[in-house]
Amino acid sequence: MTDEFDVVIVGAGVAGLQMLHKVRELGLTVRVFEAGGDAGGTWYWNRYPGARCDVESLEYSYQFSEELQQEWEWTERFATQPEILSYIDHVVERFDLRRDIRFDTRIAALTYDEPAARWTARTEAGDEVVARFVIMATGCLSAANVPEIAGLETFAGEIYHTGRWPHGPVELSGKRVGVIGTGSSGVQSIPVIAEEAEELYVFQRTAAYTLPAGNQPLDAELQAAVKADYAGFRARNSAMPSAGLARFPPNPASVFLVSDREREAAFEYRWQRGGPVLLGAFNDIMVDKAANDLAADFVRRKIRQIVKDPDVAALLSPKQLIGCKRICLDTGYYETFNRPNVHLVDVASAPIQQITPGGIRTSAGDHELDVIVFATGFDAMTGPLLRIDIRGRGGLPLKEKWSAGPRTYLGLGVPGFPNLFTMTGPGSPSVLTNMMVSIHQHVTWIGGCLKYLADNDISAVEATTEATDAWVLHVNEVADRTLFPSCNSWYLGANIPGKTRVFMPLFGFPAYAQTCAEVAANAYEGFTLTRSGMAPAQAT
C-alpha cells in the first residue's frame, strides 16, 4: 500500500527542517525526503576547506524558538561550516526532527492527480508516496555545476567539486592542485588550499570582487546584548532590503554629494570594518554606473596595494561592475597570490581546452596536476527544481512551463501546479538576502496558508496566471531599476550554457514580505482556492 501524508517536503536543509517543525505544529502528517545522508543541505554538502558563512552568526540562525536562540552560543563573527552543521544537528535533535526524514532518498518525479487533488512523489529507487501538498525545500544552490570539459573522465588524479566535498579527510599536502573558479567557493577555499598544497594553480575566467570578511572571535558582550533583545534584533534586520546588517545600515546619501576625501574615508572605514558593507557606503552604488565605478576603483586600488606582482594584480582586478555578481568575502585571498607556490592562470585569454590524464590543457599550454577542484558553482534557483520531473495539471511538465524562464507568483506558487509551494523560489528575495530570514518568512507564510485551507475546507490552492504574469513583470521592473541584470551572473542563469536568461530573485525584502502578508490577509488574493468536492471557490 502506498503511504499517504498531508504534506511531503523535499529537502532537509535549513528550510526543510523549519518547514517540518511548522507542519507538525499544525497537526498535519508529513514526510521529508533528502538526497543527502543527513540534514543540513548547503552545510552538509559544502565541506571544502575554508567554507564558512558570510552572514554574521547572530543573524544566520533560526528565530522560530526563543529558547533555541538563547541557548546556542556562536563562537565566531562568521561561523565555519562545521559550526553551522553542529548547530543544525542540535536543532534536529532538540526538535526531534530526524524521525520524519528519509535520508539518502532523492525524489525523481512529482505528479499531480487532478481528480484526487493529490501529488505522487516517486523516489529514484522507485518508491512512491502520496500527499495533498508538496513543499519544495530543494534549495537555490544545491544543484552542483560541473562544466562539460573534454577529457574530464581521462584525468588520472582526484577530482572534487566544492559543493560535493567528501566527508573524510582530503590529503592535499605534497600535491599539485588546480582550482577552477574564483567565485565565493574558490575565494574561500584558495587561501586554505594554498597553505597545504605543494603547488596551487588557480584557473580564473572572471576575476571576482572580494572584500575582507574581518572574521574574529565573537564578542561576548555583543552576543549577550543581542540575546537580551533578540526579537528586536530580528525585527530591525527584517526591515532592511537584504534582511540583515541593521547594525551597519546602508548610507542613504549619494556618493556625488561628498568630497573625494570623504568618499575615500567612507570606503576605507567600511573596508576595515569587514563584511559586505562597502556596497552600502552610498545609496547609488547598485543603481548608478558612475557611482559603482568609484567603489570598484577603490577595490582595484586595494588589490594593487596587496598583490606584489603588478601583472598578477592586474589579472585579479575585476572589470565588471562591483556587486553585480554576488560579492565575495575572504580571509587573505589577495595576499595568497604573493605566495611562491600559488600561480594564477588566466583562462579568459587562454581558455581551458581539455582535461588530460596529467592535468589541464589551456590554449597557452599544459599544467600538470594531481588534484582538480571544481569551484564552478551551481545551476542556481531553477536547477534543483528542474532536475525533478515535476508534472502539474494535465501532465504539464514544469520544464515546459518554464521553458522561457521561471514564472512564479511571489516565488511561492506556479499556475498549473496546485498545492505545490516553492520555498525561496525564483521571484522571491531569497539569494539577495540573509536566507535564514527569507526562509523564516516563507515557512510562516506557507504554514499560515495551510492553516487557512484547513480551516476553510479548501482542498486546492493554485496561483493564477494573471497574478503570476503581473508578478514576473514586477520582479523584472525592480531588477531593471538596479545594475544587477548588467553582468553575466548566476542570478541571471548566465553561468549555465543554454539556460534562459532571466533575473530570478526579487530585490528588496521588506516590500516583498509586506505584499505576502497582504495577499494572506486578503484571502490569498491571486490564488484560486478550490473547496473540497467543488469547483474553484475563488478566482482572483
Ligand code: FAD
Ligand atoms: P539547501 O541547504 O540547499 O538544502 C536543500 C536540500 O534539498 C539539499 O540537502 C538537497 O540535497 C536536497 N534536495 C534537492 N533536490 C532533492 C531531491 N530531488 N530529492 C531529495 N532531496 C533533494 N546564504 C546566506 O544567507 N548566507 C551565507 O553566508 C551563505 N553561504 C553559503 C555558502 C555556500 C557554500 C553555499 C553553497 C550557499 C550559501 N548560502 C548562504 C545559501 C544557502 O544555500 C542558504 O543560506 C541556505 O542554506 C539554504 O537552505 P535550503 O534549505 O533552502 O537549501
Ligand code: NAP
Ligand atoms: P560561482 O559564484 O558561480 O563561481 C563559479 C566560478 O567558476 C566562477 O569564477 C566561474 O567563472 C567559474 N567557472 C565556471 N565554469 C567555468 C569553466 N568552464 N571554466 C572556467 N571557469 C569556470 O559559484 P560559487 O563560488 O560556488 O558560489 C555560488 C554562490 O554560493 C555564491 O554566489 C554564494 O551565493 C554562495 N556561496 C556563499 C559562500 C559564502 O561566502 N558564505 C561561499 C560559497 C558559495 P565565470 O564567472 O567566468 O563564469
